[in-house]
Amino acid sequence: MKIMLFANTDWYLYNFRGSLAHALRDAGHDVLLVSPAGPYGPKLQAQGFRWVSAPMDRCSLNPLRELVLINWLRQLMNREAVDVVHGFTIKCAVYGSLAGRLARGSGGVPARVSAVAGLGYVFTNNAPKARVLRPVVRGLFRLALGGSRSRLVLQNPDDVTLFEQAGLIAPERVRLIPGSGVDCVRFHPAEPTEADARPRSLRVLLPARLLWDKGLAEYVAAARALRASGRSIHFLLAGTPDAGNPATVPEATVREWEAEGVLKWLGHVNDMPALYRAVDVVVLPSYREGLPKGLIEAAACGLPLVTTDVPGCREVVSDGVNGYLVPAKNANALAQAMARMHDDPAERQRMGAAARARVLAAFDERIVIRDTLAVYAELLDMDGGTPTGPQALMPLSNAKTHTTPQGQPA
Incomplete structure (x- = not known):
């Protein structure tokens, strides 16, 4: 055939x-x-x-x-x-x-x-x-x-x-x-190490094409607010602009955010499983999705999630179970959810395990x-x-x- x-x-x-x-x-x-x-x-x-x-x-x-x-x-x-x-x-x-x-x-x-x-x-x-x-x-x-x-x-x-x-x-x-x-063999949680018990900054990642519709403006605003609050959080952004999409974020804008010190831009990443295993939380404040593969891959790696209560995203995340759902286009609510992740390591661990279990069962x-x-x-x-x-x-x-x-x- x-x-x-x-x-x-x-x-x-x-x-x-x-x-x-x-x-x-x-x-x-x-x-x-x-x-x-x-x-x-x-x-x-x-x-x-x-x-x-x-x-x-x-x-x-x-x-x-x-x-x-x-x-x-x-x-x-x-x-x-x-x-x-x-x-x-x-x-x-x-x-x-x-x-x-x-x-x-x-x-x-x-x-x-x-x-x-x-x-x-x-x-x-x-x-x-x-x-x-x-x-x-x-x-x-x-x-x-x-x-x-x-x-x-x-x-x-x-x-x-x-x-x-x-x-x-x-x-x-x-x-x-x-x-x-998602390939649940390739995308798997990191093995715990002694270094995990040492205090360090929370590492938050937004993995997406660089489109305004992915909630990049809200992510940057929330990052600014959390940095101002004194919390020790390291914000990462993985992905590249999409010249074929009218909603693309110009590279110059992303460079400005990085120069400001709000986030670190990783650009195109070949080994996404390794990146997921190196961070603590994955965020996607998108305005609407089909079914976001980045969230599913992150969940397969045992990571807790923060995303918006919109079509596609809410099929992956159950609020309070494997992550938090926040209203779309609401940087304040996004910042609050990330702050909760920062303040409660035990909750992050519980949610990450639930995220992995959901992917194995459904995705x-x-x-x-x-x-x-x-x-x-x-x-x-x-x-x-x-x-x-x-x-x-x-x-x-x-x-x-x-x-x-x-x-x-x-």
Whole structure:
């Protein structure tokens, strides 16, 4: 079976869907990876995958250029005789499904799966550009996701409700799968050492792309307040600006924060498990998420979490159990939650253990892979007589864990 995974960056395929690609290949399927050109394409090829560079510009709003891309995808699917197309993020989900609907004659690609990790800039930002694009994106969603062979995969119940209320897709075609999962073997708690018993500054980390929507302004304001209060807290920021996102934070601004002494900017980090094991608390004051992988990875490493009470984040954190939930865009509440973490080491330890247990139960990547294959099987079973089904595709017990260097968080 030929399965095409399509994303808006090769980095996303490498870091977030590598385990799925490996599991599919291990099960005997032909995996085709498609994304715009980038430095991670050759790395995917070095792992033995076929990777094709797509003529895609993430920021493009040129109708002609977008039509050329959709037609290119349609021709690629025809040439490769694709059985399943799985698109990730809004643009790839819509274009992949639309091209799949047009491919292979009137029948289209047998299984079209669209995975949307949150609603993105168009729906979360009230800038004029976002408001203008909103009805256009809604219309494209309805067109691309139509038909019985299409499924939309969402990562949290709030987005399921939103898509259903907006009438973007029939409710029976929506499936809820919590993110891309995490390798709980690679992401594990640090071993206790004698040094852990010595007094030192609390180390707080925000791992994310440098976007205003991730709550960076609130993080900086809270850090300033806590520094002024005299608490011994060391604030870290891991990630890089995203030039393809209108909400990106300029590098010059981050440099100013660092020069001020508010935080230390780590930039792109290759070994995220090692970083998580070197800090005490992970924070994500995001305005909205699909399901934040950075929080799940940190929880797998046994870290207590502070995040916002918004869609996506509240699926990972139960307030007072494995971390604290605070209102979005509220630097005061964020500072108070981090102060509580600083003041109660025993509570941090208890919450970190609860965080790890929750990930093992709900967010292990093997669970996500199993549920993803079940969606493929559901669509392919429509052909009748095909020995598919999730167990035929690849049983959970056979799902292998593959480790790859983890870079900038989502």
